[in-house]
Amino acid sequence: xxxxxxHLALLYTGPFDAYLYGRNSRxxxxxxxxxxxxxxLTEGREICLENGWPIKREFSDIGRSASRYxxxxxxxxxxxxxxxxSGDCRILVAWEASRYYRDLDxxxxxxxxxxxxxxxxxxxxxxxxxxxRADRKATAQDAIQAEDxxxxxxxxxxRTVRLNAKAGxxxxxxxxxxxxxxxxxTGDLAExxxxxxxxxxxxKIFDRVAAGETEYAILQDLRAGGERLPGIRWEQHxxxxxxxxxxxxxxxxxxxxxxxKALWAxxxxxxxxxxxxxxxxxxxxxxxxxxxxxxxxxxxxxxxxCEDAPYLRVLNNRGIKxxxxxxxxxxxxxxAKLDAYVEEAVVEWLGSKAAAAAFSSxxxxxxxxxxxLRQNRMQxxxxxxxxxAATFGTDGAPKLSIQSLAALEASxxxxxxxxxxxxxSVTVPPLLRGVIGQPDIDAIWxxxxxxxxxxxLRAVVTVRLMKARVSxxxxxxxxxxxxxxxxxxxxxxx
Ligand SMILES: [Zn+2]
Numbered sequence: 001x002x003x004x005x006x007h008l009a010l011l012y013t014g015p016f017d018a019y020l021y022g023r024n025s026r027x028x029x030x031x032x033x034x035x036x037x038x039x040x041l042t043e044g045r046e047i048c049l050e051n052g053w054p055i056k057r058e059f060s061d062i063g064r065s066a067s068r069y070x071x072x073x074x075x076x077x078x079x080x081x082x083x084x085x086s087g088d089c090r091i092l093v094a095w096e097a098s099r100y101y102r103d104l105d106x107x108x109x110x111x112x113x114x115x116x117x118x119x120x121x122x123x124x125x126x127x128x129x130x131x132x133r134a135d136r137k138a139t140a141q142d143a144i145q146a147e148d149x150x151x152x153x154x155x156x157x158x159r160t161v162r163l164n165a166k167a168g169x170x171x172x173x174x175x176x177x178x179x180x181x182x183x184x185x186t187g188d189l190a191e192x193x194x195x196x197x198x199x200x201x202x203x204k205i206f207d208r209v210a211a212g213e214t215e216y217a218i219l220q221d222l223r224a225g226g227e228r229l230p231g232i233r234w235e236q237h238x239x240x241x242x243x244x245x246x247x248x249x250x251x252x253x254x255x256x257x258x259x260x261k262a263l264w265a266x267x268x269x270x271x272x273x274x275x276x277x278x279x280x281x282x283x284x285x286x287x288x289x290x291x292x293x294x295x296x297x298x299x300x301x302x303x304x305x306c307e308d309a310p311y312l313r314v315l316n317n318r319g320i321k322x323x324x325x326x327x328x329x330x331x332x333x334x335x336a337k338l339d340a341y342v343e344e345a346v347v348e349w350l351g352s353k354a355a356a357a358a359f360s361s362x363x364x365x366x367x368x369x370x371x372x373l374r375q376n377r378m379q380x381x382x383x384x385x386x387x388x389a390a391t392f393g394t395d396g397a398p399k400l401s402i403q404s405l406a407a408l409e410a411s412x413x414x415x416x417x418x419x420x421x422x423x424x425s426v427t428v429p430p431l432l433r434g435v436i437g438q439p440d441i442d443a444i445w446x447x448x449x450x451x452x453x454x455x456x457l458r459a460v461v462t463v464r465l466m467k468a469r470v471s472x473x474x475x476x477x478x479x480x481x482x483x484x485x486x487x488x489x490x491x492x493x494x
Pocket of ligand 1: 303305325
């Protein structure tokens, strides 16, 4: 799982000797605003400084196109590759994936070099560990997207509209349903427009919700239609976030506040969008049958100051969500920050020896595993019999008579129920059995629904939030979040 730079030291052992890499595809002969390499390196330096990563070397490919259509060699790049291979650095800090990912060949090379040398890759404010499958997947998607854009640059005669993020231009991660064009000379973002295939899908989703269809039904259809992105299937949270995102009606949000009309065209009309909000934000939905839990840690993480450790609840201040002590309101942390911290620590723990030890096999577990096996076998037998009874031979008679099936059902059903009961009388939630000891815990975690993640967290960790000594810190200071895993002092079940 990609992690935030400030959490790196919690999960990996330093020192984090860093290489900085800046790259510019801009043609230096053209006059224009200065940007790119200098800015990229400045950003990189700030990240290193903030996180205490010593800068070993800086590399910049000024004025060289990152496109594969460029002919000039990139000597610095080659030097950097050699340095990475020789183990000279622990982390490579680059800025903005689309710049150096323009060239998929270069990217593939950089990635495999980092992977082979065990070097972490940091870009767009995120650190990727390429030895982990989820991280490889995430970076590969960035590369594919960048490649698409690079092809677009070459093939199309562009309308070079300069967009400024503050003036309502798009920035950050591209919103699903849109595509982007980049200026061929400067590499700057030129336009964000409706993706020819995905744009209409977004519109249809909103129309269907406005017409009263359930999100469940829509989700089933989306899944039947394929993956959301290569390797990523549609999840409930994709849909939930989409339906609430004002960017789809052409509004721009900055730090949780609507700052006005965006420069990109809306995919959804105001009227439809507002109708959908009436539905998705209705208060009765929060507690109803829906399995969607909106927050990872609400009613789960606890206040570390109050004696009876009340749960944290979510406080929504004009779109900025924080966790807060539900009794005295004295401890607060942004939702995104605490979620990320806990997720990363828990995934790391699940892969550790401590986790395996905490759930090491006991007689009880052996017994329940046997019961589970027995239950599954009998269930399979029953299913097989049902299938036979529904299959007809050439003589028109079922392969298994209804009488035989009825007799089998009568004898097996109570036995199956008994086995199930025994199998479920366990201390280890079944959810954990497919997680601990698996090679791809981060990928498994990503694939879980939030309800599953919450069940897992409940089973393995007690999260306590302490008071900040200094307010407004970007990083989480040591001792601010106290985690007690199962078997450790301070762990509370339930
Ligand atoms: Zn409290």
